[in-house]
Amino acid sequence: MDIFEVLNTVLSKNGLITSFVFVGCIVWFSYFLSDKLTNGKFHGSALAILLGLLFAYLGGIYTGGKQGVADIGLLSGVGLLGGAMLRDFAIIATAYGVKLEDLKSSGVAGISSLFIGVILSFFVGATVAVIFGYSDAVSIATIGAGAVTFVVGPVTGTALNASSEVIALSIAAGLVKSIFVMTSTPFIAKYVGLNNPNSAMIFGGLMGTNSGVAAGLAAVDPKLVPYGAMTATFYTGLGCLLAPSILFLIIELLY
């Protein structure tokens, strides 16, 4: 009888349950570190998210896959727990207790932040593409769309018939954005006044990456999550609408 084989079988078969233990340990360890090393000044949840990303990186090196630790057989349940279905379910649940007045009073700022966020990110990405020597409108627009989110990039690239190399690049730009938002938000929040429902809605509209906004706000103040998520959820759709159409046409006019 091989004890490791038994362990392996049980843990893999009950993947979701294994993932509760895995995440529970990360969270416990993070709050322990936050308490002992920083006196609670650096949020335990922010640390837990950073640790999660570190494990994802190690998992990527170990398996060569795209799903972080979820590609390791034993931890495949993390893919379900951290997947879009349960994430969105929990995000919607956070809306329970949201004040309607807060949503209404930030409506105009939230909607303008959406348009400004999509257009700004697109042109930043497009400018970087030009600086790196791309000179055809399709590639420039696809990389610009990647800086919007990693969904808008490939959607735009496919619509415009961009090369697969450029589409891969646009996905990478979107991934950088999402991971950068997750890691930097807790550090930058206090300098830009990200501490109330109004600025959280603007933050969600400007950044737009669902996972980035979800994790960034969780690390700052979980109460702000529903406000940021509310605007961020319209961002990818708006990006898919604008990037392959109006924004591409503007690039084409310039080139």
Add this chain to the structure above:
Amino acid sequence: MVIYGVALLSFCMLLGIILGELLGRLFGIDANIGGIGIAMLLLIFLSDYLKKSFRLGDITEKGITFWSMIYIPIVVAMASKQNVLGAIDGGLIALFAGGIAVLLSFLLIPVLSKIKK
């Protein structure tokens, strides 16, 4: 009953995503437009309405609040399954395109916050 809360939450999510999907089709794009946001609004309005007319019980409420409390662990799991290696492998173009977009967006938060006042 705790299932009433969970069922209400699930119903809002499904209806929201369906509406978001239809909105996407309406604009002719293959993406969900605001499904989660619509679901959040549905939950806010429905729970408000049900509270007034039927009184949602404490336990029913727990079917919703449990999920909102398990949110951070779910986000930690989400972080653990990101393609961090893919982001790093994208090289300098990906790094600059994504990174500068985020930094400029942060700078705009204080500017846009003034709209309300």
